[in-house]
Amino acid sequence: MWLGSDRAAALEWQAEDDLKCGGCGKPRDETMVSDEFVEAGLAPDYVADMWRCRACEATGAKKKAVEEEGGEMGSGLYFIPREVRLNGQEVS
Numbered sequence: 001m002w003l004g005s006d007r008a009a010a011l012e013w014q015a016e017d018d019l020k021c022g023g024c025g026k027p028r029d030e031t032m033v034s035d036e037f038v039e040a041g042l043a044p045d046y047v048a049d050m051w052r053c054r055a056c057e058a059t060g061a062k063k064k065a066v067e068e069e070g071g072e073m074g075s076g077l078y079f080i081p082r083e084v085r086l087n088g089q090e091v092s
């Protein structure tokens with residue numbers, strides 16, 4: 001059961017989250033502006049850095065291998081990444 005203050009906090013969080021871009025999470029009022037704002041220099045510039053999640057990469061590779069081998073991808077099948085090496089050392 002939620003307290004009134006918990007509900008208010010959840011609604012406030014949702015209202016703030018609704019103001020963010022669904023793709024990058026940045027505030028829409030800063031990132032989704034008209035060309036006039038951009039041309040006037042009133043909009044921030046962004047660059048994107050690329051990062052790769054090694055756990056997601058391993059999970060994706062395992063899924064692909066199972067599919068290529070004709071394995072069953074039915075319901076209830078989960079692929080859980082497990083750390084096997086850190087700084088060149090085997091992890092138990």
